[in-house]
Amino acid sequence: MATSRFRGHLLAAFVLTGCSLVLAACGNGDALSRTFGFTRDAPDEFTVTTRAPLSMPPDFTLRPPRPGAPRPMEESESRQAETALAPQTALSTGQGTASAGQEALVQQAGPPVTNSIRAQVDADARVDQANNGFVDRLLFWQRSSPQGIVVDPQKEAQRLREDAALGQSPETGDTPIIQPRKKGWLEGLF
DSSP, X not given: OHHHHHHHHHHHHHHHHHHHHHHHHHSOHHHHHHHXXXXXXXXXXXOOOOOXXXXXXXXXXXXXXXXXXXXXXXXXXXXXXXXXXXXXXXXXXXXXXXXXXXXXXXXXXXXXXXXTHHHHHHHHXXXXXXXXXXXXHHHSOSOOOOOSOOBOHHHHHHHHHHHHHHTOOTTSSOOOBOOXXXXXXXXXXX
């Protein structure tokens, strides 16, 4: 009899605990989620703060603007549209000739590029890119290992620092490379 009364009290305690948890969950869940950091408090976009305006000290060397005169730094709408559509015209001076600074920049860039450079680059890309048809992709489904030699960057940097400290040319010495790992006999299948 005592065990059934104990079980009744235990059951009542579980029911009361469950009810209190359910009522706590129905209460102010927003405060609970805010306490645990599940919600974010975004700033109120309607709150306006006033700040002191920035002020510049007077510059007496500037001339005051004339009423109705065009602004010196603004371009016309047609010039802005032309710059947006053809950016290469933004660097032109308007007479069709480059300025002295632009000429110096072009001379520093190196020899002029031939007109067929785009065709040459496209042809080189076509040679490097194999045409893999459906059958080739079906038969050779595995990716081939990358061709070329991979340079070890840390060891190469160390070698270049040592050459510079000794006053030697960067071409002296062997370039350290990363040796590819040998595959196991089952690795080649997948």
